[in-house]
Amino acid sequence: MRGEFRALSRRRGGKVGEVVAALLVRLAAGVGLVSLVLLLAVVARDGIDRLSWDFLTSFPSRFADKAGIRSALLGSIWVVSLTALISLPVGIAAAVYLEEFAPRNRFTRLLEANINNLAGVPSIIYGLLGLALFVRAMELGRSILAGALTLSLLVLPTVIATAREGLRTVPPHIREAALALGATRWQAVWHQVLPPALAPMMTGVILALSRAMGETAPLITIGALLFVPFDPKGPFDSFTVLPIQIFNWVSRPQPGFHEAAAAGIIVLLGALLCLNALAVGIRMWAERRRHW
Amino acid sequence: MVLKGRWHKAAAALLGMALLVGGISCAQEEAAEGTPQSQIRGQIVIDGSSTVFPLSEAVADEFDKRYPGVKVLVGISGTGGGFKKFCQGETDISDASRPITEKEIEACKQKGIEFIELPVAFDALSVVVHPQNNWVTCITVEELRKMWEPAAQGVITRWNQVRPDWPDRPLRLYGAGTDSGTFDYFTEAIMGKEDASRGDYTASEDDNVLVQGVAGDVNSLGYFGLAYYLANKDRLKVLAIDGGQGCVEPSFETVNNGRYKPLSRPLFIYVNAEAAKRPEVQAFVRFYLANIGTLAPDVGYVPLPNKAYELAMLRWEQGKTGTLFHGVEPGLRVEDVLQREQ
Numbered sequence: 001m002r003g004e005f006r007a008l009s010r011r012r013g014g015k016v017g018e019v020v021a022a023l024l025v026r027l028a029a030g031v032g033l034v035s036l037v038l039l040l041a042v043v044a045r046d047g048i049d050r051l052s053w054d055f056l057t058s059f060p061s062r063f064a065d066k067a068g069i070r071s072a073l074l075g076s077i078w079v080v081s082l083t084a085l086i087s088l089p090v091g092i093a094a095a096v097y098l099e100e101f102a103p104r105n106r107f108t109r110l111l112e113a114n115i116n117n118l119a120g121v122p123s124i125i126y127g128l129l130g131l132a133l134f135v136r137a138m139e140l141g142r143s144i145l146a147g148a149l150t151l152s153l154l155v156l157p158t159v160i161a162t163a164r165e166g167l168r169t170v171p172p173h174i175r176e177a178a179l180a181l182g183a184t185r186w187q188a189v190w191h192q193v194l195p196p197a198l199a200p201m202m203t204g205v206i207l208a209l210s211r212a213m214g215e216t217a218p219l220i221t222i223g224a225l226l227f228v229p230f231d232p233k234g235p236f237d238s239f240t241v242l243p244i245q246i247f248n249w250v251s252r253p254q255p256g257f258h259e260a261a262a263a264g265i266i267v268l269l270g271a272l273l274c275l276n277a278l279a280v281g282i283r284m285w286a287e288r289r290r291h292w
Numbered sequence: 293m294v295l296k297g298r299w300h301k302a303a304a305a306l307l308g309m310a311l312l313v314g315g316i317s318c319a320q321e322e323a324a325e326g327t328p329q330s331q332i333r334g335q336i337v338i339d340g341s342s343t344v345f346p347l348s349e350a351v352a353d354e355f356d357k358r359y360p361g362v363k364v365l366v367g368i369s370g371t372g373g374g375f376k377k378f379c380q381g382e383t384d385i386s387d388a389s390r391p392i393t394e395k396e397i398e399a400c401k402q403k404g405i406e407f408i409e410l411p412v413a414f415d416a417l418s419v420v421v422h423p424q425n426n427w428v429t430c431i432t433v434e435e436l437r438k439m440w441e442p443a444a445q446g447v448i449t450r451w452n453q454v455r456p457d458w459p460d461r462p463l464r465l466y467g468a469g470t471d472s473g474t475f476d477y478f479t480e481a482i483m484g485k486e487d488a489s490r491g492d493y494t495a496s497e498d499d500n501v502l503v504q505g506v507a508g509d510v511n512s513l514g515y516f517g518l519a520y521y522l523a524n525k526d527r528l529k530v531l532a533i534d535g536g537q538g539c540v541e542p543s544f545e546t547v548n549n550g551r552y553k554p555l556s557r558p559l560f561i562y563v564n565a566e567a568a569k570r571p572e573v574q575a576f577v578r579f580y581l582a583n584i585g586t587l588a589p590d591v592g593y594v595p596l597p598n599k600a601y602e603l604a605m606l607r608w609e610q611g612k613t614g615t616l617f618h619g620v621e622p623g624l625r626v627e628d629v630l631q632r633e634q
């Protein structure tokens with residue numbers, strides 16, 4: 001790509017437009033990188049001294065230097081894991097239906113348009129839905145499960161869209177070959193299409209889960225708490241999550257809490273990086289398994 | 293179902309991860325610290341104002357050490373959001389940075405929920421300028437109104453328009469965003485009408501942003517919570533307020549004795565009267581009223597006068613439901629309001 005681009009610019013060399021365009025695209029690529037590096041630098045400067053094993057294993061406190069993120073970290077892990085367990089099977093199944101089984105008619109198009117639109121709905125709306133449906137109607141209360149179900153709804157459109165992208169990377173002749181050899185449609189999907197589609201699916205799915213990990217508004221709406229002085233032990237326990245804890249510390253007047261917030265951000269970023277590494281790992285592993 | 297093919301392991305691994313988390317958190321269970329004083333067990337759910345949160349967190353934190361069998365949970369869904377949950381019977385105690393409103397009382401009544409209203413500490417607003425501002429040390433409520441009222445929008449833009457002997461410099465204002473309780477409280481106290489304010493000023497819901505703004509602008513004037521001034525004393529200059537009885541600078545003392553007016557207000561907890569019958573709630577509320585006076589300064593809040601805590605405790609022990617503070621004009625002493633029913 002880069003070589004072609006260079007060759008092209010040499011051929012039309014001298015044109016100001018080319019130089020400006022090349023500069024602009026580099027600048028655009030740089031903006032994201034520079035702002036991320038700046039954010040990391042500022043956060044690391046403020047928070048790195050505060051980071052310790054005690055910080056990870058202590059409960060929150062009114063004293064900034066004793067406050068820890070134990071309940072928030074465990075809450076986040078619980079909620080995101082449950083969200084993955086709920087949204088992955090449902091999302092992938094929905095994608096398989098839409099890609100492999102659904103007839104091309106008006107109903108399917110309506111369904112697709114709806115799912116795409118849901119991806120653009122503000123997260124607080126999902127919070128209100130979760131409050132009415134899961135917390136009150138289903139009487140799950142302000143539990144981890146209610147939070148995970150709400151976040152599952154939030155990430156489902158993204159999971160479905162990326163899972164469909166993944167399924168589309170499997171060439172049609174694989175399906176046709178399986179059907180020609182007498183496999184049923186389900187057998188073709190289960191044994192031939194899903195395994196190689198898993199790798200490209202994973203990137204998007206984990207990105208969706210990363211978003212779930214960073215959400216605050218819908219969880220506050222459904223009744224996630226902030227001060228939770230014990231470890232969550234099951235899906236029906238009350239909980240808090242990292243972004244809520246960070247948000248609260250940032251808004252406190254005492255500078256000590258701002259340091260704690262910065263340390264919390266480092267932990268949250270670390271957790272997100274772990275999730276992304278997991279996605280890359282799964283993708284590489286699954287790509288090696290692909291036999292075409 | 294038999295899992296065929298190795299890729300299924302990926303799904304199994306994900307499932308395993310989730311189960312592992314549960315296992316880890318169980319394994320990490322430790323004996324509670326501190327000396328248990330009581331065998332009381334139970335759970336208390338508190339939600340509401342994020343302004344009151346640091347107070348309830350401090351009390352819950354200390355209470356946890358004395359009563360390890362009682363789990364106290366505190367959330368931050370805002371005073372209004374907190375009352376919505378409280379009046380649905382979903383919480384035991386509601387944190388509130390203002391008295392309950394007519395509408396909220398009605399909502400509670402419909403669900404048959406009665407409450408006990410208890411003031412717990414003071415919150416004060418500070419009006420601040422840049423430390424290099426040498427022309428103002430004290431400002432009257434009328435002058436603040438002249439600066440901030442809706443009619444000032446686009447009109448009052450220079451310092452000398454407010455008081456003629458102030459310099460002819462641009463006046464740049466920093467204040468609370470319209471979603472914040474600080475905004476409601478400032479407009480009510482200064483303009484006499486909630487939410488009446490000019491709109492052309494730098495607004496933020498985050499007081500730390502306002503601190504940055506005022507500290508970086510010589511021509512600025514801003515208002516935010518007293519705790520934010522106290523944490524940034526070296527970068528800001530606080531103004532004394534003249535509410536009609538001379539200039540009073542905000543401090544723990546002047547807020548506590550009621551001389552700093554009208555920019556100080558009481559903060560409240562509302563206890564569900566039904567929940568108040570539970571032994572763990574009784575222990576917690578008594579602990580709250582007995583200790584908040586010493587815990588409040590730790591988190592930057594001003595305690596009420598001791599007399600007010602005594603009257604609040606009396607109110608609690610007598611189980612008096614309903615509101616005393618709804619509709620009370622700003623500036624009245626907390627202990628005088630509490631005294632009314634005795």
